[in-house]
Amino acid sequence: MRDVRSDFPILQRPVRGRRLVYLDSAATTQKPRQVIEAIVGYYETLNANVHRGAYDLAVRATEAYEAVRGEVAAFVGAPDPSGVIFVRGTTEAINLVASSLGRVRVQKGDTIVVTAMEHHSNLIPWQLLAEAREAHLVMVELTPDWQIDLDDFRRALEREPKIVTFTHVSNVLGTINPVAELTRLAHDAGAVVVVDGAQAVPHVPVNVAALDADFYVFSGHKMLAPMGIGALIGKPALLDVMPPYHGGGEMIRTVLDTSATYAPLPHKFEAGTPNVEGAVGLGAAIRYLRDLGMEDVAAHERELAQYALERLGAIEDLTLFGPPGVRAGVVSFTLADIHPHDLATIVDSEGVAIRAGHHCAQPLMRRLNVAATARATFYVYNTRDDVDALVAALEKARALFGYAHA
Amino acid sequence: MPDNHTSGLAELYQELILDHYRRPRNHGSLEAHTRRVALANPTCGDELELDLLLDGETIADVRFSGHGCSISQASASMMTQLIKGRKLEDARALAVRFSEMMRGSAEAARDKSLGEARALAGVAKFPVRIKCALLGWNALEESTKPQP
Numbered sequence: 001m002r003d004v005r006s007d008f009p010i011l012q013r014p015v016r017g018r019r020l021v022y023l024d025s026a027a028t029t030q031k032p033r034q035v036i037e038a039i040v041g042y043y044e045t046l047n048a049n050v051h052r053g054a055y056d057l058a059v060r061a062t063e064a065y066e067a068v069r070g071e072v073a074a075f076v077g078a079p080d081p082s083g084v085i086f087v088r089g090t091t092e093a094i095n096l097v098a099s100s101l102g103r104v105r106v107q108k109g110d111t112i113v114v115t116a117m118e119h120h121s122n123l124i125p126w127q128l129l130a131e132a133r134e135a136h137l138v139m140v141e142l143t144p145d146w147q148i149d150l151d152d153f154r155r156a157l158e159r160e161p162k163i164v165t166f167t168h169v170s171n172v173l174g175t176i177n178p179v180a181e182l183t184r185l186a187h188d189a190g191a192v193v194v195v196d197g198a199q200a201v202p203h204v205p206v207n208v209a210a211l212d213a214d215f216y217v218f219s220g221h222k223m224l225a226p227m228g229i230g231a232l233i234g235k236p237a238l239l240d241v242m243p244p245y246h247g248g249g250e251m252i253r254t255v256l257d258t259s260a261t262y263a264p265l266p267h268k269f270e271a272g273t274p275n276v277e278g279a280v281g282l283g284a285a286i287r288y289l290r291d292l293g294m295e296d297v298a299a300h301e302r303e304l305a306q307y308a309l310e311r312l313g314a315i316e317d318l319t320l321f322g323p324p325g326v327r328a329g330v331v332s333f334t335l336a337d338i339h340p341h342d343l344a345t346i347v348d349s350e351g352v353a354i355r356a357g358h359h360c361a362q363p364l365m366r367r368l369n370v371a372a373t374a375r376a377t378f379y380v381y382n383t384r385d386d387v388d389a390l391v392a393a394l395e396k397a398r399a400l401f402g403y404a405h406a
Numbered sequence: 407m408p409d410n411h412t413s414g415l416a417e418l419y420q421e422l423i424l425d426h427y428r429r430p431r432n433h434g435s436l437e438a439h440t441r442r443v444a445l446a447n448p449t450c451g452d453e454l455e456l457d458l459l460l461d462g463e464t465i466a467d468v469r470f471s472g473h474g475c476s477i478s479q480a481s482a483s484m485m486t487q488l489i490k491g492r493k494l495e496d497a498r499a500l501a502v503r504f505s506e507m508m509r510g511s512a513e514a515a516r517d518k519s520l521g522e523a524r525a526l527a528g529v530a531k532f533p534v535r536i537k538c539a540l541l542g543w544n545a546l547e548e549s550t551k552p553q554p
Contacts, residue, residue, distance in 0.1 A: 337428065339475035341452075341474075341475040345418070356450070371474075372451050400415065
């Protein structure tokens, strides 16, 4: 993969006189000039409200917005753009499915299956649904090497759950789950499958049709696009029978005094003025990633994660968390008795930005038997130099806490 | 050239603070407590439980437990040393003084009544860590609120 660092203006700005070493892309990614320029260009040449104006500018804004729907579909292998719903991000997408699908599919006493490696955004909406419908929420356990326990998964399926949901890639462990296999098993048990792709679509090639997931969701801001835009990819046959999530303009066909009929897909689920600027930015991000090639992006991150695991693994008293073998560009760790927040503060003084905390995955933290971890995550703009800077900064943390230099 | 942040770091992780982190004073719980308050910082997962044994208006004994970063644990440890044997009213006044120090007051940072907790004055330079230093003190304020 070509060196892309120069495409990212924020990475050219020093932090406390030092080069910014940004290792928190699982939280949000930095944006390349190409995306920033697309957003500016939208406001300078295209801005109008979509789907309603009869004038040229509105027509062109609508065309730009709808063109991105097609680009999203092509990028993730969704067979039908009408099943691509623009949302604010992964969290909104999951809440939409839980709320809307839940209303027609989950009754009292039914089962919903989640796993112990979910981000809170793929857990709390299901907790809320289970509570509202008096349904059971079953959490599938993990194996000792931090993968979904397939035996426990099969046991959960024996309850004939109405909905089964899991993440494609863990935001803490980097585990890449066998989505196609899990989906097939869940379908055999009669479940509808919802996959959290927030940490997958930015990092690995994804083909939703091949995975056969009924719903697949992701956020733009974790893949070079702006915050506030993301997509829900759903099978149109399911989306068609689901009630609207938000009511308002744009999502209606005819409005009577006390009732209304709704627009066809995808607009039934896009009430109100959409985030056109965000969609345009997402389109630019997709083109940027497509030009790099997702196979190459994945290989680049895999290689960096491997290098980081080697180098971090050589630091005395450092504990790594995650599966053996192939993983996404996510490395979670703790260092001796230095709390992850202290680690983050210390490495920040060297210009190294990492995440510390529970990573919105408290059930997983309990299973890791830690309150928090430090986490470094990699993306297209990271290099081996960034890993070296992290290692040097961690050695500084050891020294500050009175550990001898290795 | 060491910038302000780097020298601030040495102040932040000075020996006294690490000592309280690794050997917290008054750590544990009081079976016979008058007040018990559990506080958590949901953004970072730090948890702290504070037990007070009151004799009238006096804090006869105090213990804290939980887990968190060196700043939150050291701060809570130093606080328990300061408030043990004090009147509730005085402990509350110390909490106010401490939060002034966290807002950068040089005068509060010189106030001998804050004892070893003055070592935490440097936290004021790290805005995201102030909430860590305040966790124990917030628990104190919560637990010394006049009872209905």
